[in-house]
Amino acid sequence: MFEKALHGSRRYWMLLATLGIIITAGAIAYRFQLREGLALTGLSRSVSWGLYIAQFTFLVGVAASAVTVVLPYYIHDYKTFGKITILGEFLAVPSVIMCLVFILVDLGQPFRVFHVIMYPSLSSLMFWDTVVLGMYLVLNIVIGWTVISAEYKRTAPPAWVKPLIYLSIPWAISIHTVTAFLYAGLPGRDLWLTAITGARFLASAFSSGPALLVLLCGMSRRFTGFDPGERAERSLAVIITYAFSAHVFFIVLEFFTAFYSGIPAQRASLAHLYWGWGDPGSLTIFTWVSIALGFGALGVLYSPARRRDGWLLAAVTAIFISVWLEKGLGFVVGGFIPDPLEHVAVYRPTAVESFIAAGVWAAGILVLVILFKITSGVRAQAQR
Amino acid sequence: MNRTRREFIRTALERGLVVIGGTAFAALSCKDIFTDDGLKTHTGKRWGMAVDLLKCMKKESCVDCIAACHLGHNVPDIKEVKHAITWIWKDEFERVLPNVHDEYSPPAARHAGTILLCNHCANPPCVRVCPARATWKREDGIVVIDQHRCIGCRYCMAACPYGSRSFNWSDPRKFLAKERITPAYPTRTKGTVEKCEFCVERVDRGQGLLCVGACKEKALLFGDLNDPKSEVRAAMTGRTALRRKSELGTGPAVYYLL
Ligand code: SF4
Numbered sequence: 006m007f008e009k010a011l012h013g014s015r016r017y018w019m020l021l022a023t024l025g026i027i028i029t030a031g032a033i034a035y036r037f038q039l040r041e042g043l044a045l046t047g048l049s050r051s052v053s054w055g056l057y058i059a060q061f062t063f064l065v066g067v068a069a070s071a072v073t074v075v076l077p078y079y080i081h082d083y084k085t086f087g088k089i090t091i092l093g094e095f096l097a098v099p100s101v102i103m104c105l106v107f108i109l110v111d112l113g114q115p116f117r118v119f120h121v122i123m124y125p126s127l128s129s130l131m132f133w134d135t136v137v138l139g140m141y142l143v144l145n146i147v148i149g150w151t152v153i154s155a156e157y158k159r160t161a162p163p164a165w166v167k168p169l170i171y172l173s174i175p176w177a178i179s180i181h182t183v184t185a186f187l188y189a190g191l192p193g194r195d196l197w198l199t200a201i202t203g204a205r206f207l208a209s210a211f212s213s214g215p216a217l218l219v220l221l222c223g224m225s226r227r228f229t230g231f232d233p234g235e236r237a238e239r240s241l242a243v244i245i246t247y248a249f250s251a252h253v254f255f256i257v258l259e260f261f262t263a264f265y266s267g268i269p270a271q272r273a274s275l276a277h278l279y280w281g282w283g284d285p286g287s288l289t290i291f292t293w294v295s296i297a298l299g300f301g302a303l304g305v306l307y308s309p310a311r312r313r314d315g316w317l318l319a320a321v322t323a324i325f326i327s328v329w330l331e332k333g334l335g336f337v338v339g340g341f342i343p344d345p346l347e348h349v350a351v352y353r354p355t356a357v358e359s360f361i362a363a364g365v366w367a368a369g370i371l372v373l374v375i376l377f378k379i380t381s382g383v384r385a386q387a388q389r
Numbered sequence: 390m391n392r393t394r395r396e397f398i399r400t401a402l403e404r405g406l407v408v409i410g411g412t413a414f415a416a417l418s419c420k421d422i423f424t425d426d427g428l429k430t431h432t433g434k435r436w437g438m439a440v441d442l443l444k445c446m447k448k449e450s451c452v453d454c455i456a457a458c459h460l461g462h463n464v465p466d467i468k469e470v471k472h473a474i475t476w477i478w479k480d481e482f483e484r485v486l487p488n489v490h491d492e493y494s495p496p497a498a499r500h501a502g503t504i505l506l507c508n509h510c511a512n513p514p515c516v517r518v519c520p521a522r523a524t525w526k527r528e529d530g531i532v533v534i535d536q537h538r539c540i541g542c543r544y545c546m547a548a549c550p551y552g553s554r555s556f557n558w559s560d561p562r563k564f565l566a567k568e569r570i571t572p573a574y575p576t577r578t579k580g581t582v583e584k585c586e587f588c589v590e591r592v593d594r595g596q597g598l599l600c601v602g603a604c605k606e607k608a609l610l611f612g613d614l615n616d617p618k619s620e621v622r623a624a625m626t627g628r629t630a631l632r633r634k635s636e637l638g639t640g641p642a643v644y645y646l647l
């Protein structure tokens with residue numbers, strides 16, 4: 006079955022080569038960071054987590070979003086998703102891999118990462134996050150691989166995967182909830198210390214993950230012999246619409262509590278993120294791009310334009326970028342501003358940091374492309 | 390292999406029970422919800438400090454305590470604020486104790502340099518979050534870090550609500566002149582977190598703290614908070630003692646006297 010990944014068009018190999026180059030650039034940048042330390046990043050004693058941990062947080066969401074196709078298909082017998090459930094499961098695999106690599110590149114002493122297992126701390130959410138993520142990765146590899154092998158052999162999947170699939174549903178929710186707890190349990194970080202952090206994470210995950218799936222379906226239709234079907238995309242669009250609306254609503258809730266209560270600490274981070282309080286040149290621009298893209302996308306998704314393929318793809322792209330900016334940058338960095346002594350520190354990712362992040366993304370995309378290549382190969386064969 | 394695994398399972402079970410039991414207990418014993426205190430978590434000795442602000446603020450530009458600590462503990466002198474390592478340092482009064490100043494307090498008082506250090510919390514969030522058990526609270530209340538175990542994840546920096554922890558963004562030895570190194574104390578490597586440790590190495594030998602010894606005004610007092618006759622408790626009697634963000638339930642062991 007793996008041979009499907011070894012035969013491809015020129016475009017396929019060009020894509021792999023490009024990804025290979027980006028990965029190499031990232032690896033070289035990481036060599037530097039390993040030698041010189043994290044001083045090469047834009048992080049500081051005030052903003053001590055940045056791009057890496059934010060990517061991790063965002064990608065846990067993408068990984069968890071597999072549930073948006075697995076659940077309707079397996080629990081509600083929603084046949085339309087029959088062709089794409091496997092894509093959802095396979096999207097989770099590279100996402101979790103990227104999560105783990107992003108944690109690793111963020112460590113000051115990466116060679117000591119095994120201390121997390123040697124000296125486990127059950128009171129640390131980071132320990133739990135590593136455990137649930139590792140388990141989720143195994144679940145999705147096993148499920149995805151078993152299901153696609155069965156298709157390859159033209160047999161029904163073995164009965165024992167069913168319980169695993171059911172287990173993967175609450176598990177998907179758990180990975181993102183635990184990731185939210187990582188933030189929501191810290192005293193004194195008011196942007197994070199709110200009970201709806203977990204809910205916000207799920208809402209944004211269930212909009213950005215399916216958005217990516219729609220894009221991948223679109224690409225699959227255009228570039229491979231496998232067509233997941235337009236109906237599946239439309240159904241995903243419905244999920245995206247509701248999840249993203251909830252996401253926007255939750256942000257409104259945060260604003261209400263912070264500003265109506267008038268508590269300064271509650272207001273500070275939001276004010277910084279949204280209109281540059283304390284430092285006008287900061288992250289505000291990203292926030293507003295995120296807002297503009299989000300509302301633009303919602304406009305399309307709630308209007309008849311959504312039925313046009315091009316518009317739909319544009320809208321989901323906008324949603325993906327919008328959530329990425331909000332969660333893959335703003336939420337994590339914003340939580341550190343102002344710092345405990347109320348200083349406003351500027352955080353800007355450096356070139357080294359960006360190269361490393363790009364390298365990790367490229368590695369994830371590489372795994373994704375290979376998995377999708379295998380799947381579409383097997384599927385195209387079946388469709389013939 | 391086997392031993393570690395057994396140990397792993399045992400600690401896992403133990404800690405699991407502690408977390409579940411602790412949460413349940415905390416949730417049920419609501420009448421104690423507003424007392425974070427050291428008295429509850431430390432029945433024996435509990436080291437703590439009092440900063441006499443009236444004495445300290447008399448000498449605005451004095452950095453004797455900082456110099457003594459940083460020299461004795463090989464704390465690198467990094468000029469770039471972003472990457473600075475600080476065990477004990479100064480910031481404006483209104484930032485250190487934001488709830489105490491108001492719009493009518495004289496600007497000079499608001500901006501006065503005020504001493505900061507790790508609070509050696511009774512209920513330290515930094516310890517709670519550390520995924521490698523690289524930082525912990527000793528029986529006597531001192532919160533320490535094992536430099537060899539720390540993986541540099543900086544979760545503790547996100548969790549400490551006081552900004553007490555510093556990270557070695559690069560090799561700290563680059564910033565330590567040879568003649569400035571105190572051989573008796575270890576230097577650190579890049580990629581780990583460090584902070585004030587209440588001079589554990591000295592306290593365990595019955596010696597006093599470097600900062601306390603360096604202060605000519607005698608503005609810093611150190612001792613057993615649970616001993617009513619200790620110097621630190623004596624200094625607190627009759628004074629207003631403030632703690633930083635005590636509303637967070639962390640139970641700081643550093644008191645600011647007004
Ligand atoms: S002040 Fe910060 S570093 Fe020190 S014990 Fe408290 S939480 Fe931990």
Ligand code: SF4
Pocket residue numbers: 518519520521522523524534538539540541542543544545546581582
């Ligand atoms: S940086 Fe070190 S001390 Fe802090 S939480 Fe991570 S492992 Fe623990």
